[in-house]
Amino acid sequence: MVDPKTKLRPRDISALPKTITGDDITTLLTRDWETFCTCVVAEATRWTPPVLRHVLRTATWRDDWIDALTGAEATLQIAVMRARYEEGLHAERTRTNVQALAKVRARLHQARASAPRRQPPARPDQDPAIRAATKALIRAHHVEFNDLVVATFKAAGVDPDARQIPTGGSDVIARWALQLDPPIPGVPPLTDRVRQIAAMPDDALDSLVALDIQRAPEEPELCHPLLLDRWGEALERLAQATADLLELPHRPMATIADADLTVAGLAPEEAYRRMNRLRFLAHLQQRWLEQKTLARRFRQHVTWWRDSMSSPLFEAARQELRDLHRDEFEQLLLQEARTEPKAVNPAPQANLALPAEAVSPPQAALVLADRLTELGWDARVVRHVDADSGRAEARVDARRGGASLRAAYTRKNKGRTGKGWFLVFAGVRLAGDSPVRLPKTADVVDLAALPHEEFVRRVAEYRVLLAPAVSRG
Numbered sequence: 001m002v003d004p005k006t007k008l009r010p011r012d013i014s015a016l017p018k019t020i021t022g023d024d025i026t027t028l029l030t031r032d033w034e035t036f037c038t039c040v041v042a043e044a045t046r047w048t049p050p051v052l053r054h055v056l057r058t059a060t061w062r063d064d065w066i067d068a069l070t071g072a073e074a075t076l077q078i079a080v081m082r083a084r085y086e087e088g089l090h091a092e093r094t095r096t097n098v099q100a101l102a103k104v105r106a107r108l109h110q111a112r113a114s115a116p117r118r119q120p121p122a123r124p125d126q127d128p129a130i131r132a133a134t135k136a137l138i139r140a141h142h143v144e145f146n147d148l149v150v151a152t153f154k155a156a157g158v159d160p161d162a163r164q165i166p167t168g169g170s171d172v173i174a175r176w177a178l179q180l181d182p183p184i185p186g187v188p189p190l191t192d193r194v195r196q197i198a199a200m201p202d203d204a205l206d207s208l209v210a211l212d213i214q215r216a217p218e219e220p221e222l223c224h225p226l227l228l229d230r231w232g233e234a235l236e237r238l239a240q241a242t243a244d245l246l247e248l249p250h251r252p253m254a255t256i257a258d259a260d261l262t263v264a265g266l267a268p269e270e271a272y273r274r275m276n277r278l279r280f281l282a283h284l285q286q287r288w289l290e291q292k293t294l295a296r297r298f299r300q301h302v303t304w305w306r307d308s309m310s311s312p313l314f315e316a317a318r319q320e321l322r323d324l325h326r327d328e329f330e331q332l333l334l335q336e337a338r339t340e341p342k343a344v345n346p347a348p349q350a351n352l353a354l355p356a357e358a359v360s361p362p363q364a365a366l367v368l369a370d371r372l373t374e375l376g377w378d379a380r381v382v383r384h385v386d387a388d389s390g391r392a393e394a395r396v397d398a399r400r401g402g403a404s405l406r407a408a409y410t411r412k413n414k415g416r417t418g419k420g421w422f423l424v425f426a427g428v429r430l431a432g433d434s435p436v437r438l439p440k441t442a443d444v445v446d447l448a449a450l451p452h453e454e455f456v457r458r459v460a461e462y463r464v465l466l467a468p469a470v471s472r473g
Contacts, residue, residue, distance in 0.1 A: 008035055013042035016049050025055045033290045040068040044107035045100050057114060064293050069108040071286040074256050076101040078279045081261040081442065085271060090465070098439065112420055133333040134318055137325060144324075148317040156313055157182075165306055170295050173302055174225035184305050187298075193221045202234070209234040213283050228295045235288045242281045246274065249367065253292070254285040258441040259368040264449035361394040362409050362421035368441055372398040372405065375448045379405075394421070398448070402431030403455065405444050428459055436463050 083094040159180040177184040212219040239254040263271040372379035379398035395408040408425040429435040
C-alpha cells in the first residue's frame with residue numbers, strides 16, 4: 001500500500017496495481033481531501049484500476065466525487081486560459097489542458113447524471129400494524145416511555161443526551177458531540193489553536209483563510225468541526241470581494257463561467273493580474289468545496305453513530321413498554337391498527353410540459369449574454385421547450401453587423417438531475433459563410449472582443465483548425 005506520508009500525483013494513482021482491493025481504495029480516499037481529489041482527477045483523465053471507479057460511484061462517495069470534479073474543473077479552466085495567453089491556441093500545453101478539462105467535464109456530467117439507489121433504513125418492526133400500535137402506546141404513556149429510554153441508555157453506558165442531535169450548524173453539533181460522556185468517537189478534541197481561531201474576529205479570520213488558500217501557510221485546524229461554519233462564511237466573504245475586483249456577479253460556491261476567462265485587449269500586466277485573481281478564486285472554490293465536504297461528512301458520521309447506537313436502545317425501551325402494558329397493546333391498540341382501513345394513494349398525474357416562459361435559463365447563458373452586450377453585440381437569451389420530448393432548451397444569439405455568435409444549452413430530463421443544464425453548441429458565422437463550431441464559450445467571448453478585421457481572420461483560423469467538422473446552424 002502507499003506510504004501515508006507520500007504526496008500523490010495522478011500518475012501515482014494510475015500506477016496502482018490492478019489487484020488493489022476496494023478496502024485499500026477506501027483507505028486512500030479517506031486519507032485527506034487533497035489525496036481524494038488526486039484520485040478523482042486521475043480516474044477522470046488517466047487509466048486507473050477499475051475498482052476506483054466502482055467505489056466512487058457508490059452512494060457513500062458520490063457527492064464528494066462531484067465536489068472534487070467541480071474543483072478540478074475550475075483549476076483546469078484557469079490552466080487553459082493561461083496556456084492560451086502565454087503559448088497560443090495550438091500549443092502542446094494548451095491542447096493538453098483542453099483535453100484534461102474535457103475529460104473532467106465529461107466525468108462530471110456522468111457523475112451528476114448517476115443516481116445511486118439508496119436502501120431505505122430497515123425498521124425493527126416489519127409489521128405496519130405493530131408500528132402503529134406501538135406509536136399509540138407511546139403517546140398514551142409518553143412520560144413512562146421517556147423514563148424507560150433514559151434508564152436503557154444509562155444501563156448501556158451511553159449519555160442520555162445522545163438521544164437527539166441538536167439543531168443548528170456544525171459548531172453546535174461539535175460542542176454537543178464533545179460534551180457527551182463519553183464523547184462521540186472520531187470527533188477530534190478541541191486544541192488551543194482551535195480555540196484561538198474560534199475567538200478571532202471576522203477580519204482576522206478572513207486574513208488567515210486567505211493565507212491558507214495561498215498555502216502561506218496552510219491552516220489544518222480550519223478543518224475542525226467547530227470551525228467549519230465560520231470557515232465557510234469567511235470563504236464566502238473572500239469570494240464576494242474577489243468577484244467584485246474581477247467585476248463578476250456573485251455566484252454560489254464561487255463558480256467560474258467560461259465567459260469570465262478572457263483577457264483579450266488587456267495590457268500584459270493587467271492580464272496577469274486578472275489571471276492571478278481568477279486562479280485565487282479557483283483555489284478558493286477548492287477550499288470551499290473541501291469545507292462543504294467536511295461538513296457533510298461530519299454530519300453523516302454523527303448521524304450514523306447516533307442511529308447505530310440509539311436504534312437498538314430505543315427498540316429495547318419500546319419492547320419493555322409493550323411488555324409492561326401487554327393487554328392494552330394486544331387487545332386494544334393492535335386490534336384497532338389491524339382493522340383500520342388502508343389509505344389509497346391517488347394515481348400519479350402525467351408530466352405536463354412547461355411553457356417556454358416558465359423555464360429559467362441557465363446562469364451561464366445569462367452571464368454570456370451580459371458579457372457580449374458589454375462588448376457591443378446585440379445579444380439575447382431565447383428559451384424553448386421541445387413539444388415531443390418536453391426537454392427545455394436555451395440559446396444565446398448575438399449579432400454585430402454581418403457576424404453572429406451563438407451558444408446553445410439543453411437541460412436533462414432524467415432522474416434527480418433533471419434541472420442540470422449543459423452546453424451543446426457554441427459557434428460563429430460570417431455573412432455568406434457556413435457556421436463554424438467553437439470549442440467553448442470562452443472562445444466566443446475572445447472573438448467578440450476583437451475588431452472586425454481581426455475577428456474575420458481568427459474565424460478563418462478556427463475554420464481551418466476544426467475542419468472537416470461542420471456545426472449546425
